[in-house]
Amino acid sequence: MPYFRVIIIGAGLVGLTAAHILYQAGIDFVVLEKHETIVPTVGSVMTIWPQTSRVFQQLGRDEVLSPHLESLQSSMVISAEDAQQLDDANLPGSMEKNHGWGLRILLRTQFVGELYNSLPSTAKSRIYLGRQVEGVSMDETSVRVTCKDGVTEEGSLLIGADEIRSQTRLLMEALRQHKAPHDLDQRYQRPYMSTYRVLVSQIERLPGASMNVKCDSVHYGVTTQFLHSRKVSCFAIYEKLKVPSSERCRYTEADKLQMRQRWKHLMVMPGYSVGDLREANPGNVGLYDCEEGLVSKWYHKRIVLVGDAVRKLDPHTGMGYNEGVTDLVVLINGIRHMLHANQSNGSGIVGLEEILSEYERLRLSKMAMVMKVSRTFARMAGWLSWKDMVMAKYVQPYLGLSQLCVTHILGPMISKSPVVDWIQEPQLPPSAIEWTYRPLSHRDD
Numbered sequence: 354m355p356y357f358r359v360i361i362i363g364a365g366l367v368g369l370t371a372a373h374i375l376y377q378a379g380i381d382f383v384v385l386e387k388h389e390t391i392v393p394t395v396g397s398v399m400t401i402w403p404q405t406s407r408v409f410q411q412l413g414r415d416e417v418l419s420p421h422l423e424s425l426q427s428s429m430v431i432s433a434e435d436a437q438q439l440d441d442a443n444l445p446g447s448m449e450k451n452h453g454w455g456l457r458i459l460l461r462t463q464f465v466g467e468l469y470n471s472l473p474s475t476a477k478s479r480i481y482l483g484r485q486v487e488g489v490s491m492d493e494t495s496v497r498v499t500c501k502d503g504v505t506e507e508g509s510l511l512i513g514a515d516e517i518r519s520q521t522r523l524l525m526e527a528l529r530q531h532k533a534p535h536d537l538d539q540r541y542q543r544p545y546m547s548t549y550r551v552l553v554s555q556i557e558r559l560p561g562a563s564m565n566v567k568c569d570s571v572h573y574g575v576t577t578q579f580l581h582s583r584k585v586s587c588f589a590i591y592e593k594l595k596v597p598s599s600e601r602c603r604y605t606e607a608d609k610l611q612m613r614q615r616w617k618h619l620m621v622m623p624g625y626s627v628g629d630l631r632e633a634n635p636g637n638v639g640l641y642d643c644e645e646g647l648v649s650k651w652y653h654k655r656i657v658l659v660g661d662a663v664r665k666l667d668p669h670t671g672m673g674y675n676e677g678v679t680d681l682v683v684l685i686n687g688i689r690h691m692l693h694a695n696q697s698n699g700s701g702i703v704g705l706e707e708i709l710s711e712y713e714r715l716r717l718s719k720m721a722m723v724m725k726v727s728r729t730f731a732r733m734a735g736w737l738s739w740k741d742m743v744m745a746k747y748v749q750p751y752l753g754l755s756q757l758c759v760t761h762i763l764g765p766m767i768s769k770s771p772v773v774d775w776i777q778e779p780q781l782p783p784s785a786i787e788w789t790y791r792p793l794s795h796r797d798d
């Protein structure tokens with residue numbers, strides 16, 4: 354393949370996954386991470402959707418992650434006031450029937466650790482910690498980044514996987530608009546808006562509670578989420594903010610205690626209220642604003658964005674990372690095809706902007722549905738109006754809307770997810786809905 358070097362900003366979940374895919378694609382890369390460590394000290398539980406499980410299987414990551422992953426077997430929706438069951442549609446079970454994999458959960462800290470540790474040593478050696486990217490410049494053939502410590506890196510393409518407050522996004526927009534980053538309009542400085550905040554905590558296992566279950570309790574402006582399995586036991590409280598805000602709020606330990614106290618009477622599942630739960634590790638409680646939003650420009654010349662840098666989903670449905678993986682699959686499939694098409698071109702790479710433009714087009718075309726699903730799930734749980742209450746308490750259970758959603762909305766969304774197209778896959782588990790895309794490894798090797 355012709356020389357092509359990718360610089361990835363951010364060794365979070367999406368950045369590390371990019372390292373795995375690029376390594377397997379045989380594309381040179383370097384990852385720059387501002388923190389001194391890879392694994393965060395605080396972390397919630399991550400839900401892995403079927404389309405991501407399929408990509409993990411292709412990448413051979415399933416074997417490494419399997420010991421930490423557990424499949425949810427059932428889900429229910431209850432009233433947060435009195436634990437009355439409102440909806441017993443078994444979403445994880447239906448998803449498993451439809452796609453061969455259901456919803457699988459694991460601890461974020463273990464997940465990040467395994468993604469890093471399972472990289473081959475030659476790939477690991479290309480991840481640099483303590484490198485905070487502060488500046489970017491470009492010319493016709495390359496892109497250069499400058500870190501806070503003065504170190505520079507040069508490559509052919511810059512991938513910004515640097516989260517909600519992406520510095521790459523800001524620098525890219527500044528270059529595109531020929532402005533300094535601080536002169537950009539507010540919608541570029543803070544493109545996301547929070548309606549809720551969420552408190553997450555791992556808890557001690559509850560004796561007698563069902564295993565591998567997800568329980569959502571619903572109420573006006575507040576909702577709890579409870580995940581209980583052999584390896585993972587955690588809960589979350591989502592609370593509506595007084596006013597939706599694009600400002601970043603940093604919460605203190607006192608804020609966390611007060612929020613827990615405020616909602617100690619809410620039921621998290623039949624027989625247990627928030628007040629009955631015991632933190633497994635009191636130092637590992639997180640409180641975050643739930644930003645939501647979508648960026649309209651995903652690339653500029655040699656810079657491209659993925660993951661939370663380009664779209665932020667409410668955590669309720671656990672789709673954020675999964676969508677980031679889909680970004681990577683579409684993007685790196687395109688880059689790899691471009692490099693193969695350029696194989697005999699001695700005068701450099703042609704077609705990069707076309708690939709990035711196609712990536713933006715393909716991914717943006719899916720985003721209206723993804724954003725809608727994520728927003729609707731959040732609002733059907735923490736009601737913002739009486740209409741949300743009527744839908745969640747009466748219309749949805751009565752008409753069996755959850756089940757219809759799994760088959761007719763999530764079904765097509767998941768089954769039309771792309772797959773790494775140069776890696777043949779082992780046999781897929783049986784599924785009621787057929788996957789639309791298959792690997793094309795016969796095409797170009």
Ligand SMILES: Cc1cc2nc3c(=O)[nH]c(=O)nc-3n(C[C@H](O)[C@H](O)[C@H](O)COP(=O)(O)OP(=O)(O)OC[C@H]3O[C@@H](n4cnc5c(N)ncnc54)[C@H](O)[C@@H]3O)c2cc1C
Pocket residue numbers: 362363364365366367368385386387388397398399400401484485486487514515516517519520521551553641659660661662668670671672673674675676677
């Ligand atoms: C409570 C909660 C629960 C969630 N649950 C789920 C779930 O169940 N399933 C799911 O799919 N998603 C879930 N999400 C969303 C998921 O966490 C994100 O979508 C995912 O982490 C995005 O990955 P990322 O790599 O884009 O960003 P991150 O994981 O945030 O990583 C970004 C990295 O970039 C680094 N960085 C930032 N700026 C710079 C810079 N200038 N230079 C160098 N490095 C930099 C950061 O230090 C960080 O390591 C949840 C989110 C929350 C808050």
